[in-house]
Amino acid sequence: MKFNLNEFLSAVANLLDIIEIDLFGIPTNHSKRIAFISIRIAKALQLSDPEIFDIASLALLHDNGASLKVLHDNLAGTTKDKINLIESRKEHCIIGDDNLEQFPFLTNPRHIILYHHEKYDGSGFFGLKQSEIPFLAQIIALADTLDLTFDLRIAFENRSVIQTFVAEHKNSFFSPELADVFMKLAESHDFWNNLSNERIDASLKEETPHQDKDFDMTEIRTITKTFSRIIDAKSKFTQEHSLGLSKKIAKMADYYHLDVFLTQKLLIAADLHDLGKLVVSNKILDKPGSLTEEEFLQIKKHPWIARECLQHVNGFEEIAIWIGNHHEKMDGSGYPNGLCAKDIDFSSRLLACLDIYQALRELRPYRNAMDHVGAMAEVNRMVEAHLLDPKIVSDIDFVFQAT
């Protein structure tokens, strides 16, 4: 399938940055600024286009491990305090690196995320020093350190104090080579101005090299699986939700003898179906009691947010539709569009039925996990109320009855 990784990553980068809005209360654009600075440094060092492309992806995803709910518990203080607290927990490096284990980078970079908080003098989380630290990790670490220490959204005004900081930390935080490259870049006004919230999207797009590698479905799936782990990690109640759904989709696809291409697309849809939940606050996702109307409205946005995000990714058009429909109901009472049966296709129906079945088999803040019989009783009640496709539900019953 023609799939453009730039296109996909820039679509989801917005959502990853919205996690920061949820956690920290303001649109920080942290990952995008790290990506921009890293690309500029990589270009100055004349790295190859594939390496530059990889460092852009790595920088956008460098804090992907920070979506883990447990890292955010008991955070207090200002926005900057909270970011620094999360960044100061090495778990986000370990989890983030692990999440990207299978990611099909172009140049096979190893453990860049694991070591993105190392310091040149060995005073980082893992005590690596100098050339022991992977070079791309050193670049990201420099950009990250500056964005955590200064307000780079208004970098132009702060530029002399930032330059002094880099000069002072040459040989301690940063390698002499990297510090020198940065100082050279810092001479240009354009470098600083591109970091503003107004400019960052456009500047990142302009700077990222285009790649037109043909990804096969298995490679695309490794990318979407990575995101399913990030999504599942957000709440302790959904730790295995997307993973469980994709396994069940695989079984149903097998039962229906669906072709490989359609099966892979359905698996990708399962991986990403709750992508929009990345932007729903954990205060709502983990709330033990019933939701207020306003809170439910926030939840109801998630299929629409994912559809908006994915529909412009080449090759993902149908996937975006199924995901957008995964909370629609046959009688028109679902969300976000209140579609009726005639407008809901088979793949959307299958995703919707299995999503409910999968959720019922999991623990929730307000109830225990159900066994197959209990879950089917609930699902069948929904069939009687004309909410779900009866044939698909009875097929699900047949396929999973022994589980």
Ligand SMILES: [Fe+2]
């Ligand atoms: Fe970090």
Ligand SMILES: [Fe+2]
């Ligand atoms: Fe960071």
Ligand SMILES: [Fe+2]
């Ligand atoms: Fe959902």
Ligand SMILES: [Fe+2]
């Ligand atoms: Fe779901």
